[in-house]
Each structure stands twice: as structure tokens, then as C-alpha cells.
Amino acid sequence: MFQTLPVIFLLFVLTAFFSPCALAQENVAGSGLDLFLQQLWPRARDAGVSREIFDSAVAGLSPEPGLLQRPQAQAEFTISIPSYVSGAVSAARVARGRALAGELSTPLATIEERSGVPSEIALAILGVESNFGSATGAADTLRVLATLAYAGHRGAIFADEFVAALVMLQRGDVTRARLRGSWAGAMGQPQFLPSAYLKYAASYAGGAAPDIWTNRLDSLASIANFLKFSGWDPRLPWAVEVVLPKNFDYADFDLDFAQWRALGVVAANGEALPASGPASLYLPAGAAGPAFLITDNFEVIRKYNTSDAYALSIGLLADRIAGRRAPVAPWPKKIAALSTADCKELQRLLTARGFYRGAIDGKLGRTSRNAVHAFQLSEGMQPADGFATKDVLQRLAR
Secondary structure, three states: OOOOOOOOOOHHHHHHHOOHHHHHHOOOOHHHHHHHHHOOHHHHHHOOOOHHHHHHHHOOOOOOOOHHHOOOOOHHHHOOHHHHHHHHOOHHHHHHHHHHHHHOHHHHHHHHHHHOOOHHHHHHHHHHHHOOOOOOOOEEHHHHHHHHHHHOOOOOHHHHHHHHHHHHHHHOOOOOOOOEEOOOOOEOOOOEOHHHHHHHOOOOOOOOOOOOOOOHHHHHHHHHHHHHHOOOOOOOOOEEEEEOOOOOOOOOOEEEHHHHHHOOOEEOOOOOOOOOOEEEEEOEOEOOOOEEEEOHHHHHHHHHOOOHHHHHHHHHHHHHHOOOOOOOOOOOOOOOOOOHHHHHHHHHHHHHOOOOOOOOOOOOOHHHHHHHHHHHHHHOOOOOOOOOOHHHHHHHHO
């Protein structure tokens, strides 16, 4: 009954519900919160929660102090991709990931066999989400979700997550004291929201409720399970870094690997490209930086966190954990990242020109990238690399 959201509850979702002005006007006094939560009882009852569990969970629940004043921005969307990747794919994180890969080689092989997801991908997500389980958050998940649900009562998302957490308590999946996580309601080592836990959490050994708070193997199995049921294709890599031929015309972004090979595109590490399968050209820093052919598995990683910077970092960290060099090509020395306001304006202008059909959210993903590419081609801009720059924005504004 619950709509499963991306595992990391992105701040753009929060922003969609709460503007700074709206937050300032919200009354989150304890008595008002209690009244609001009592209105959730029918929904909880229909989900199978007993009155006893409900009353015990909401008794004395008060708003999370300072929660609504937290910054409405997220690193994945506010700094350049090379800067984000540099922080996420640190030498210390690579070393820790490799150490765990060796220490847990047997169970990791089992998890990979069950899910079809490479173990280094699961390890990379665990590393970025919670520093391999050492930083899971200590906020009271019910309190956080109750505060967000009440302040954003015009939408049902946080209320659904609150009810999902009650279902976890009803099923005995977790104790009330253990129900802890981040300020956005994500829990444990994988940083699952309650709805994601109910749908994807997996016990490595079986026979007990998955423990994503203290059990690393359950956490890794749960991450792999999330990716498996989000569409991971074990026949394809997440991406391949490539070298484009000289005088490449950037006419196409979405082709089969066989077609890319026919165009003279080769893997940067000298290995053969996959025999077939859909792949999209991705130039995260424009034509002057590394080039990747990303597969649908890249989009599966984005279901965990809907950010290109995040998905790229996970893939590159996984490659490094597995002993592969990544990326081969250097990043440009200077990249002028567009502000969120500029990105929204870019999307508005692309929409007005008929190139973009998507949310005006300032988050530039594959749809925005393809729209920029189409506009560049229409203007005869070279290289038509799909990279959003001030120049593209200025041309759109003419």
C-alpha cells in the first residue's frame, strides 16, 4: 500500500512541500501535532496496525527541534560533479571498501549470486550512505516523520512513511528504541525509508527480521535486493568509460553498444565494449572531460538517490574497490557549475522551446541532458555534448 520512494529522501522532495515562507508559517506545537497524528489512526488501522501499537508510538511525541530550519540544499545538486566525486571517492573510502571486500568475500559472493548485483556496487552504496555502517544517524525516526508529515500536511508522502514505520513496529521488525536514523527519516546502514524497508530489506541468514542498523550483511543484502528489484541487469556494467574518435559529431546520445563500436568509440581501458545493450553517452563535465557510456544500471543506481553525481560516484567508487582505475581521463581544471536557479531557468527555457518535458526542479538528469543536446544540435553548437553551461543558458534566453 505504500509508494516506495528513493532510499535517500532527497531534499528536492522536501523543497516541493516546504518553502521557507511556508515553514515559517507552520505551527508545529506539540498539541497540534498530537491532533494531527490522531487523524492518521484510520490509515494505520487499515495497514494492520493495532490500537495498542499506535497509541504507544504517538504518546508524548513532540516535534523534532530545528528540523524544519535545516538547509534546503544537497551536495549532489549544489557543487560540480568533479568536486562531488572527489569527496565521495576518497582514498580512505576506497581502502576501507577494499578491506571489507576481502574480509567479507564469501558472504559478498553469496549476495551477488542471489541478486545479480556486483558486490562492489553494494559496498560502494554502503560506503557513501553510512561510511560502511559507522554513521547511521541517531534521530528518532518516528519523531522526524511525524514532524515532516504535520508540517507538510498538504501531501501524503511523510504520513505514509510514518504509517510504514508503525507497520514495522507491528510486525516486530524493530523495537521502538532501535527506530533511529537521519533527520530525513532514512534508517540504518543503507539509509532506507520505512517503505523501502518493508519492500526491500533482506536478512542475509534468513529466519529473522532484517537488521539494517547493526548487521552489515543484512544491510548489504538489502541494498543488493533494492537494486535487483529496481531493475538491475547483471549482463551489463553500470557504465564504461570511453574514448571518442577524433571529429566525433555528437549527433547521437542513445545507441546500442554495437552501434557505438561501429562509430569508432572504444573503452578507455583498452578492453572490448559489451557486445550489445542500450547505452547513453554521458559527459559529466562536458566534452573536455571523461566520457562514459552509461547503461540502464546507472538509472537503477539513481533510483537509490536521484542524482547523476551520486550515481557516478557510486559507480566510480565501486570500480576503485574492485581494483579498476576510474576515471582514466582527467577532469577539466575549471568547471562553472550552474546554480539551482540557473538550472530551473534552463529547464523553463528548454520547455518553452519544446525540447524539455519534465519537472522544473533545477536537477539536471538524463532528460535535461538530452534536451540540452537537442538544443545544441538545433543551434549548430559544437561540441553538442549535452553539458549545461552559461553559454547554453544565454543562447536559450535570446
